[in-house]
Amino acid sequence: MGLSNWFVVRQELSSRRKKGLAVASFLLPILLWCLVSYVPFIWHPMMKVSEPGDVDYFQVDMLVDKVTYRQELENMQEAGKALPTASPANPIYLPAPHAVVEAFYTAFTTPPAQRDGLWLHQSLWQSIQVIFWGFLISSLIGVPLGVLAGTYTVVSRLFEPFIEFFRYLPAPAFGALAVAVLGIYDGPKIAIIVIGTLFQQILVIANTTRKLDYSLLEAAMTLGTSKIKLLRYVVIPGVLPDLYRDQRILLGWAWTYLIVAELIGTSSGITWFITQQARYEHFDNVYAAILMIGIIGLSCDLLLAWLGKRLFPWNKSANKE
Amino acid sequence: MENDMDYLKQSDAVKARFDKIKQREVILEVKGLDKVYKTAKGHTTALKNINFKVHRREFVCVIGPSGCGKSSLIRILAGLESYSGGEALLDNEPIDGPCRQRGMVFQGYTLFPWLTVRKNVMFGLEMNGATNEEAGREVDLWLELVGLEKFTQAYPHELSGGMKQRVAIARALVNQPRILLMDEPFGALDAQTRAKMQSHLLEIWRNIDITILFITHDLDEAIYLADRILVLKAHPGEVQEIIEVSVPRPRNPEQFNSPEFLATKARLEALIHPAEKTEHKDEPDVHIPSRMIRFVNVEDNVE
Known part of the structure; x- marks a missing residue:
């Protein structure tokens, strides 16, 4: 029952331990955040004014750094005027957990500040649509091309050298061009996600396809499978579970391009929400929105993982997870 | 045991059986088959001038040391590899690419x-x-x-x-298929399962119209299963001998100690053993000292 029980090299843990550790992996950073936020002597480089006293520019709830505060305190003491009071605080860009949780809730219940503004869920829906179309278009081209390149050397040799080059070009660099070609609304945003995802996708899927055990193809050929049928009846079903796993990972990559994509043309979606809130220094809302992206991404991935297990019951490695 | 028994000596029943087999049509014919691999270091001859025939419903085993090209041979016959010279014919048609007439079972x-x-x-x-x-x-x-x-x-x-x-x-x-090609099919199985599978395969072969070419490196397996054994030698792969197995059919595991079985095995060992010696030249000789330092108590004996 000792500690060595937990640290066995590359051995499975019991499912209770695994679940406990999964919870702990979220609790640890939250705990750290709580410590920094709620324990006054950890960090807290600022002072939050509760009583301005006679300092003419101090206001209630104003954040000043400790050096300035001490200076003003001394000034007031020397002048014999009313002293300001304040308590240690963290900078405005680090709100406490409870503030973010509150913001998370109120973000959905508060109507937009501007008349023509969007509710948070509307912004999110915009973002999800951009991701969806971007990833769909990328996959419609990338998956077939990747599988073909992994199957036929001709296709691989014809496309891969150029793709290897193109994938190094940063997708955001095409922002201006995309706006010129596709206008200022969703077109260029979707294009950026496609550019960011597609080229990696082709290479990743081509590699996955190449990993298919060649002896399966040989076995199929000795059973009288024609060359044309090999692709449809051996290659595609054979790589499907791995291809599905690749798509899950690539969808995560598509999300990372979202923020950049949404800054192009008219700012929109969750990014617009974040930049707006940051402008007014509502950092609790910013954190809430970032959290939201994380939650959507993770739950999407978990859903796909669960679905994968049911779609591919023969896949031993996926079912072991 | 009569290890001096001639492995070629056949009882009348066995001889009659072989005469019958030879009268059947030829399913597979290999004539002067060569296989040369072109590598960066130059040419390697994997197979050189291989000649043999397999008759309908015959069970032929191919045996030889590693590097004798037995896998290349069966892959060529399956159509999975090309050959550099000679002919390989199935029902008098040259083999060109894989097809359902030549079924294959892989290890x-x-x-x-x-x-x-x-x-x-x-x-x-x-x-x-x-x-x-x-x-x-x-x-x-x-x-x-x-x-x-x-x-x-x-x-x-x-x-x-x-x-x-x-x-x-x-x-x-x-x-x-016209012929079933088996490339060390039982090589990955444990001894017990392998024995069961061998009997099972013989049972299948007895009951259906199938010709089998079976590759193995297990001498017992080859003798137990085969009508004839094609013995290859390595570097380059050449036919050393084609042995007609004199062990009578139907076969059963008790025959492993019969004089015919032992004589055939002795012959196979003699053919393959020297070949193995030359092969070990690639590896450094592991020398086991005749007297070892004792690491345990004198009274702590295991034997």
């Missing part, structure tokens, strides 16, 4: 993991345009023959090695 099972046992066996029929109904009937018959009727809906990863190989055999045979 690594190569079952399609995404298909159930039943669908795996059905694969060949479906690829050749059989309707689902026809194929289904055939497949059920074959699954019963290999004793897997209870596992039709299982996926390959749920099966043991022996069961997987039985599926692979059924999958190849359901196509009704």
